[in-house]
Amino acid sequence: MTKIAQLEKSIKKLDRNKGPLIPLLQQTQAIYGWLPEEALRHISEALDIPLSKVYGVVTFYSQFYLKPRGRHCIKSCQGTACHVRGGKNVLQALEHHLEVSEGGTTKDLKFSLDTVACLGTCFLAPVVMVNEDYYGDVAPKEVPKILKNYE
Amino acid sequence: MKLKDTTRERLKSVAELDALRRKLKAARDPKKVTVLMCMTGCRAKGADKAAAALRHEIGNFRLKDKVDIVETGCHGFCSMAPVMVIEPFGYMYCKVTAEDMHEVARTTLKTGEVIERLCYEDPITGARIPLNKDIPFYKNQKKIVLRNCGVIDPTLIEHYIERDGYAALGMILSQGVKPDKVVEMVKKSGLRGRGGAGFPTGIKWQLAHDQQNPTKYLVCNADEGDPGAFMDRAVLEGDPHTVIEGMLVGAYAMGASQGYVYCRAEYPIAVRHVKMAIEQAEACGLLGDNILGSDFSFHIKLKEGAGAFVCGEETALMASIEGERGMPRPRPPFPIQSGLWGCPTCINNVETLANIAPIITRGPEWYAGMGTETSKGTKIFALAGAINNTGLVEVPMGITLREIIFDVGGGILENKRFKAAQTGGPSGGVIPADFIDLAIDYDSLAKVGAIMGSGGLIVMDQGNCIVDIAKFFLNFTCSESCGKCTPCRIGLTRMLEILNKISRGEGVPEDLETLETMARVIKDSALCGLGQTAPNPVLTSVQHFRDEYMAHIVDKKCPSLKCKALITYSIDQELCRMCGICSKSCPTGAITGQVKKKGQEGVPFHIMEDTCNKCGMCYSMCPFGSVALA
Numbered sequence A: 001m002t003k004i005a006q007l008e009k010s011i012k013k014l015d016r017n018k019g020p021l022i023p024l025l026q027q028t029q030a031i032y033g034w035l036p037e038e039a040l041r042h043i044s045e046a047l048d049i050p051l052s053k054v055y056g057v058v059t060f061y062s063q064f065y066l067k068p069r070g071r072h073c074i075k076s077c078q079g080t081a082c083h084v085r086g087g088k089n090v091l092q093a094l095e096h097h098l099e100v101s102e103g104g105t106t107k108d109l110k111f112s113l114d115t116v117a118c119l120g121t122c123f124l125a126p127v128v129m130v131n132e133d134y135y136g137d138v139a140p141k142e143v144p145k146i147l148k149n150y151e
Numbered sequence B: 001m002k003l004k005d006t007t008r009e010r011l012k013s014v015a016e017l018d019a020l021r022r023k024l025k026a027a028r029d030p031k032k033v034t035v036l037m038c039m040t041g042c043r044a045k046g047a048d049k050a051a052a053a054l055r056h057e058i059g060n061f062r063l064k065d066k067v068d069i070v071e072t073g074c075h076g077f078c079s080m081a082p083v084m085v086i087e088p089f090g091y092m093y094c095k096v097t098a099e100d101m102h103e104v105a106r107t108t109l110k111t112g113e114v115i116e117r118l119c120y121e122d123p124i125t126g127a128r129i130p131l132n133k134d135i136p137f138y139k140n141q142k143k144i145v146l147r148n149c150g151v152i153d154p155t156l157i158e159h160y161i162e163r164d165g166y167a168a169l170g171m172i173l174s175q176g177v178k179p180d181k182v183v184e185m186v187k188k189s190g191l192r193g194r195g196g197a198g199f200p201t202g203i204k205w206q207l208a209h210d211q212q213n214p215t216k217y218l219v220c221n222a223d224e225g226d227p228g229a230f231m232d233r234a235v236l237e238g239d240p241h242t243v244i245e246g247m248l249v250g251a252y253a254m255g256a257s258q259g260y261v262y263c264r265a266e267y268p269i270a271v272r273h274v275k276m277a278i279e280q281a282e283a284c285g286l287l288g289d290n291i292l293g294s295d296f297s298f299h300i301k302l303k304e305g306a307g308a309f310v311c312g313e314e315t316a317l318m319a320s321i322e323g324e325r326g327m328p329r330p331r332p333p334f335p336i337q338s339g340l341w342g343c344p345t346c347i348n349n350v351e352t353l354a355n356i357a358p359i360i361t362r363g364p365e366w367y368a369g370m371g372t373e374t375s376k377g378t379k380i381f382a383l384a385g386a387i388n389n390t391g392l393v394e395v396p397m398g399i400t401l402r403e404i405i406f407d408v409g410g411g412i413l414e415n416k417r418f419k420a421a422q423t424g425g426p427s428g429g430v431i432p433a434d435f436i437d438l439a440i441d442y443d444s445l446a447k448v449g450a451i452m453g454s455g456g457l458i459v460m461d462q463g464n465c466i467v468d469i470a471k472f473f474l475n476f477t478c479s480e481s482c483g484k485c486t487p488c489r490i491g492l493t494r495m496l497e498i499l500n501k502i503s504r505g506e507g508v509p510e511d512l513e514t515l516e517t518m519a520r521v522i523k524d525s526a527l528c529g530l531g532q533t534a535p536n537p538v539l540t541s542v543q544h545f546r547d548e549y550m551a552h553i554v555d556k557k558c559p560s561l562k563c564k565a566l567i568t569y570s571i572d573q574e575l576c577r578m579c580g581i582c583s584k585s586c587p588t589g590a591i592t593g594q595v596k597k598k599g600q601e602g603v604p605f606h607i608m609e610d611t612c613n614k615c616g617m618c619y620s621m622c623p624f625g626s627v628a629l630a
């Protein structure tokens, strides 16, 4: 099924009465991996919500992306517990090795680097999460080793 | 009884629920060896691999019929992850690995013998403590909200029912307790909201009950935005039904027919477990139309958040559920009067709701017997930072900071000196070591300028810089400010600029006065709780740690060596092994020297101070610890 057909299907199944926009955007992002303009235009027409408003909602929440994402998603925790145990230095090392800054995606679309405020695993601080894998007590010098695990 | 993949039958009356509970209890063999393994938080440390290995070993030793493995939620003792408890012996094994499982199966599961080396080691005496209940971390706790966490399989409603789950709902329906009586009970218990502000839950429910509108909503706030608190996550992951039962009782008391759980999307396991819990409760007739054959109906939908701290604020949360940008609006009207789609809406925190079922079944007097004059019951704290036992602890209100940090928390890491604690996250404040004997409740914390908040408790030692922490929280609130009101959008930014200046060593003494004045004005004038509380970390830290600020401003020194602009990096020429890693990692090319190769002499590396931008990369990367700070 093409992506747009999958989106069509999600729209058909939607409960339109109670705040449908955010759940639909979440489903759309699950389909595309990000939110391309054509999908947003489609949603705007289907739900009869102005595109400007759709855009407003998308940019408000940090979970939505308007650019393609890397194959592997790195989350470097900058929550309180991770901060006091050196999370900032880990982020710097990630930025250094990936040659992107936080929020960016490497040119080869291999990695996206984001920061989050607490992954709820503060006992592992500082924490880096790559896709669904947690890395705890990360020292900046371990960063290259972690990155090597991903193709 | 095999419970996975069972088809569940709809329970048509309270009597059927009670009969099911009796059947489940009777089927439990108290002597059967049961392994309780945390499959939520501990997963991050390889609990799933250990569990797989254990299953394999149980097969090898032909113990399949003799041993049950229960995949539970968080046991709380996260610094020992992955943990497992083996009943009926009560042994707790810490930091287990897949390789340990052969021995566990051969020794403990087969013969009941304890494996000393896997038991918790007392950091002071070095003695091994085999029994869960003897470990100081657990001895000083009182588990009410977390009573089932780490004990039951949260993906099976039967485990919850067996441990008197849905008994509060059953009691209300079978005894025909009137809604206003339920409200009365909650009022009498003295329960206050655990989401931050501590508003009395009974009074909130009374207000909701008194609304005339036929459509009312009940929302469970599971946004858990405080970056350093994870108790709501643990409850939702480890015991989701207790929250659902709390919502059912609340809905009955106030006459709500639709409920929402608004959960942070960063918590995928919590989302999954809540979804399963809703489905199973519906299948059993405990949720939906005509619950347990009565004329009480209540539905729950799960809404996933999309990553915005301000959405924990109740009016922003409602905007988000309605599908809008999560912007707060002025109150009044309060959500209780006009909330979701203009209807009365009651918003309660996860932990608040998890207290409800025990209050109903064990009675409000029992609950009110715990805690202090103004704050009843227990509170869960998430211990993190420079403390030995990081994790989740549930303790009675009124416990002192000293008891939490030293008795439950096992003291400061590496025996360093306790400097301060931060409660309430970005809305809270720092509490200096002088107040270590403060009995913690809503009001005592407010008196010292901090707040209870959601229960994040970050412990700081001498290595943590107060200016840096204040800057950290302000940075967080600044970037999470929704931008609607000026004091918060612009005021916080100006405050952050001043803090940045101070940590760069460019501050002047008047800055502290400016900070304090701005903080007061923002507290008074911001639109929502985010802005009104965001200055707290700065205010309290300036108040309690003025000297440390002055060290940055006047002496241009950061006593904790954290503020990068105020420290200098140098390479110890004796310790340098001439590997060159520092030079390779330096972004400004400030490090020179010659790598030592086989059969060649090298030149120790050296940092040129005027080119160094103090990023700290060399310090982080040096494999031999040869880079020094001053």
Ligand SMILES: Cc1cc2nc3c(=O)[nH]c(=O)nc-3n(C[C@H](O)[C@H](O)[C@H](O)COP(=O)(O)O)c2cc1C
Binding pocket: B192, B193, B194, B195, B196, B197, B198, B199, B201, B204, B221, B222, B223, B224, B225, B226, B309, B310, B311, B312, B313, B314, B315, B347, B348, B349, B350, B352, B353, B454, B528, B529, B530
């Ligand atoms: C900026 C901000 C963030 C908040 N975040 C949360 C949160 O994550 N979880 C929560 O339960 N309450 C949060 N609150 C408090 C809620 O607005 C609300 O008071 C609470 O959910 C009410 O539930 P309670 O009475 O059970 O405490 C937040 C408030 C503010 C101002």
Ligand code: FES
Binding pocket: A077, A078, A079, A080, A081, A082, A083, A117, A118, A119, A120, A121, A122, A123, A125, A126, A127, B227, B228, B229
């Ligand atoms: S602060 Fe990083 S996981 Fe909580």
